[in-house]
Amino acid sequence: MRKLLRSLCFALPVMGLMEPASAWAQTKVLFEAMHAQTAGNADWVLDEDSCGTAQRYPTPAQSGITATTPETYWGGAYSSFGVALVKKGFSVESLPGGGRITYGDTSNAQDLKNYKVLILPEPNIRYTTAERTAIQAFVKNGGGVFLISDHGNSDRNNDGWDSPEILNELMTGVSWGLHFQVDGETDAWFNDNPDSKYTTDTTSPIVHAGAYGKATVGKGLGLFGSTSITLNPTANPNAKGHVWMTTGTVGSNSRVTFATSTDGTGRIAAIGDSSPSEDDTNGCGHTTHNGWNESLYDNALIHLNAVAWLGGAGGGGGTSDTTPPTAPSGLSASAVSSSQVNLSWTASTDNVGVASYNVYRSTDNASFSSVASVSGTSHSDTGRTASTTYYYRVTADDAANNESAVSNTASATTPAATSAARVILNEILVNEPGSDVTKEFVELVNVGGTSIDIGGWSIWDSTAKRHTFATGTVLGAGKAIVVYGATSGIPAGTPNAVGASTGALGLANSGDTVTVKNAGSTNVDSFVVSSTLAGTDGVSANRSPDASATGSFVLHTSVSTVGSSPGTRANGSAF
Known part of the structure; x- marks a missing residue:
């Protein structure tokens, strides 16, 4: 199918500087x-x-x-x-x-x-x-x-x-x-x-x-x-x-x-x-x-x-393309929590180039609605209801808004929201961009099914306590919180981020150990960031699969096209 191009028709006779508005x-x-x-x-x-x-x-x-x-x-x-x-x-x-x-x-x-x-x-x-x-x-x-x-x-x-x-x-x-x-x-x-x-x-x-x-x-x-x-x-x-x-x-x-x-x-x-x-x-x-x-x-x-x-006046614009991409294939769906389904598929091909993919969702396998447009071949569909079966299809768009035929249909059923809270280290940026240590960060994710109060919990590097979470800090099920080296280092728009309470994270580019402890000083999660994972400027270490308690840490560029994704999933979608 071919989408209707949203364009404006301009009447452009020879005009002087007083063109009609x-x-x-x-x-x-x-x-x-x-x-x-x-x-x-x-x-x-x-x-x-x-x-x-x-x-x-x-x-x-x-x-x-x-x-x-x-x-x-x-x-x-x-x-x-x-x-x-x-x-x-x-x-x-x-x-x-x-x-x-x-x-x-x-x-x-x-x-x-x-x-x-x-x-x-x-x-x-x-x-x-x-x-x-x-x-x-x-x-x-x-x-x-x-x-x-x-x-x-x-x-x-x-x-x-x-x-x-x-x-x-x-x-x-x-x-x-x-x-x-x-x-x-x-x-x-x-x-x-x-x-x-x-x-x-x-x-x-x-x-x-x-x-x-x-x-x-x-x-x-x-x-x-x-x-x-x-x-x-x-x-x-x-x-x-x-x-x-x-x-x-x-x-x-x-x-x-x-x-x-x-x-x-x-x-x-x-x-x-x-x-x-x-x-x-x-x-x-x-x-x-x-x-x-x-x-x-x-x-x-x-x-x-x-x-x-x-804005569209005159000639010399881009090319005319009426050929849609091939349909995406191999669509699979996996419920990773009571509120999240992860999707992946095989890329489409196009005579010019695929620009994006459209994700469609249904609860009856009959009526599908568009829920996301993404550039890659995966998507995390968050905010889902527990104990519910969801059906998905995907199409591809090219740069001229030609839309492909639909992929196969994949489904997944979310589990009941009864699992306990579980907080993990999910992403760690040791080697900050531009040598600005305020931009170092540690991302925690609650991969469990219930919220948890992390007030009094702390983050340590190999030498000292670097941050203590404020009283009343609650981390919801499936949600993330990010701790930066300092408040000044938090990029605009980063969700649920705080600056280290001591004013620094102190992470070493040659490698370091990051540990999360609960209010009773018991280790909750810990990871040794090797020099291999810390050696690239601006590239974090991230779980693979993303937000998985059993996932191993890899360079973020192995799971995404960007160097890091503080506060969001590796593919840029919201937690």
Whole structure:
């Protein structure tokens, strides 16, 4: 079967800058603001009601914006960008700190499936593997992403990573054909104003045939501290340059300053500098450049043309694919507790590539409902009722939303919820990412069938007691709790996490012993983390099978595509 594609039909005659707002009605643009976009002097947000925090909906409400509304309507250095989009009829939101980047997660109100365009303004914190996977799936399935980098060595939060490196890492595993030059590479830091070497391709939706008009000869972009982009047409023949450095050659694969590409049915735009898209509406001690309103350059026009193209205007989109994947096979189901059924199946194949799998559940083996969309070939269905038989089927989706035929049906019956509580060590991260010891963690899971009070219980390493659980701490059946080296090390959105009561876990990268003791100082569980399991930066030791009292510890990358999964199951689903 083929799913109905959720797309918008755009009437796009030749338009000037006063395009009727109705042309983009209901087209939602999401500005990502949870990766240190306000670190240092940065202020790449639409609006901040409190310093360092961009709320989901900028205030005042965008419904009050008219043709004469000034950029100061909102308080971030991306206010001009956002206000201009609203004037064109787009709807804008921020993804604030504490938010989640997901694709196909119906529990997330800001899941990327709810948007058409995602703008990534100069991120200063790396995207997790799960976040990268979600963004890549968003593009493959028809979304548009705008990569806004800055010059090499622009690490505004001093964590060792700058935006060119972070955006290059975001493109790991996909063939977008784009590379931002990083510190130490040619043309990773330069000024160029005006930057106006335009493509000779008159169909360019960025500079010649854009929804909002044609860029003016000689104006171009005002680049003040930029990196350049290198194209790889071998990896992706749709990777195209639209503007080149003054010292570059039009049509070449290097010294590109504005580029586009496609993947599946989605689109990518990229620029090497944040100066053209920012304004000087800012506070909180930030200092920004008024690039958006510089009349000397076509900064605003080029960016608006790019968003319109990312949203579906003009040609040059992804490929047309009407062939569905093969049906998943070998589906099996196993009730691992009174509230959880684990599923696994054999991967499908597709002429382009499988993007995700849909899990369907039934209690009568007749009427099935969709309960999850996952990228891998396994799923943990939690929150089930004890003593109940559940039936499952799985289908595969490709990037064009073609859905396969259904798999075989598998069933499992959950046991009665009478088993005693049993707390185990399930995941241990000894070798924290970035040498930040506050991010070391120990995850406990109650694999039993009843809740248990773990107040007064403690966690030890090989030398000392490192944490004591607060009085009244209850760990529910099938639930997890995570103890980090310090509260400051807990990533935003990590469920049921606490900082070590002593201020450190003290785990040694050369190997260590982690022990859980109850309030009577009796050992509940203990594990010796070998140097083999502790030797990879950012990769934890995890039970295999996950959350199994009899499972052995292995590298997390052996059970998942990510390096760790604190507070969630190895496949990213909730406990």
